[in-house]
Amino acid sequence: MDKFSGQKRAASHLFPPIDPFDQRMLDVGDGHNIYVEQCGNPRGAPVVVLHGGPGGGCSPAMRRYFDPELWRVVLFDQRGCGRSRPHASTRANTTWHLVSDIEKIRATLGIDRWAVFGGSWGATLGLIYAETHPDQVAYLALRGVFLSMQRELDWFYGGxxxxxxxxxxARFVNLVPDDERDDLIAAYNRRLFSGDLMVETRFARAWAAWENALASMESDGHGGESPADYARAFARLENHYFANKGFLEEDGQILRDVHRIAHIPGTIVQGRYDMICPPLSASTLAAKWSAGRLHMVRSAGHALSEPGISQELVRVMKGVVEKRLKYGL
Known part of the structure; x- marks a missing residue:
């Protein structure tokens, strides 16, 4: 079965496409303006959607995991990517800037507490945001957990x-000279920030292609080539964050601080055969997070668009909104 068949099967579990009722550019300081949109019911239970990457941007498909009659869905493009400006910029672009941006969005939209929905890097950011602002988070829905730990980077960029x-x-590694292959993140960093647009684009596409190839089980290693502008933002931002260890104080900081979200209920949806974010991180998090529940999806990889992942996330969010008063939404 090709990846398009898989995407169609995944889409069959989602709600119909919807358009935003509100779109805006929000000035968050430091020369950054971020794109923010709202969909669904303006009086519904609020949820913020955190996209992956860093640098991936939000997409219309992300609106469709929530019943539009019951949810007020907030999506935004994080600094430097998607429709946010300046594009592909890493200036004043750290995890803590993004946490501050999420809080500014919440305050600007007049939301007291909301659910947080994020996958991959979006799960990382959601966990850090919740640990920093636990009183503002009513529920955490996480997919493909990445804890921004060295062992995870070694797995994906160390062989x-x-x-x-x-x-x-081999295609990913062979672009780099032999004497630089002991640290591919650093080697790619030198080229992604070389100042030569052609070089940056070439290496950005290679960086994105390596990740795309492993995202879905049904792609069978053929993820396709990303458009140049998207790949450049995605690769530069992702590499920037990984080169700086997620801007965390220490390796394992998310697990160190998990006691701060002990009271926040949540669900982890994890693909059993996730090659980008292996299940060890999700399992370790679940063991330390007393209010979190892990659902391992068999025959599923990393991508949000995996049919089993999509089906389970829709089921989880239906259950949350049905109990919105219990969760304080």
């Missing part, structure tokens, strides 16, 4: 995943 996908790994 672990490459043992399963040697052909794709």
């Amino acid at each position: 672990g995943a490459g043992q399963f996908w040697p052909d794709q790994w």
